[in-house]
Amino acid sequence: MAAMKTRETVLMLEDNPVIGNLLALTLEHRGCRVLRASNGQQAIELARAYRSEISLALCEIVLQGEPGAPVAAAIREICPKVKILFISGLPIHVLCERSLLTPEDLKEGPAFYLKQPLLPKDLMGVVERILAAGLAARAVSAPRRSIQNAMSGY
Secondary structure, three states: OOOOOOOOEEEEEOOOHHHHHHHHHHHHHOOOEEEEEOOHHHHHHHHHHOOOOEEEEEEEOEEOOEEHHHHHHHHHHHOOOOEEEEEEOOOHHHHHHOOOOOHHHHHOOOEEEEEOOOOHHHHHHHHHHHHHOOOOOEEEOOOOOOOOOOHHHO
């Protein structure tokens, strides 16, 4: 997959450093500028500092000590035009059962959900589609392969 033509800024909220490194490497390799946050407070501070530059917020839903959806809502208040891509290793129905994600979180928008694990090419395919179009909020899927095992997928 070719690098993105424009340098989009992505605010990434991921508390797992290994996954965060792999996601950031994937996004940067494809031409994105990545602002990294490992907790909600850092993500909100970055949103305030770069509010006019952020095109997409990539938010892990299950974080240590806090759910990601309220953080995404706070980011959206700061950056009203930002698109949100929620990610999680849990299926969407489990997230909803545990009240970690609601249908309203996806309706505020645009917002999207992508289940992990995923390959770098699958992540970038979804990111590029989201950034390229005014898509309606929805869950998107990727093949069940691990991003950790896919570093050769570039």
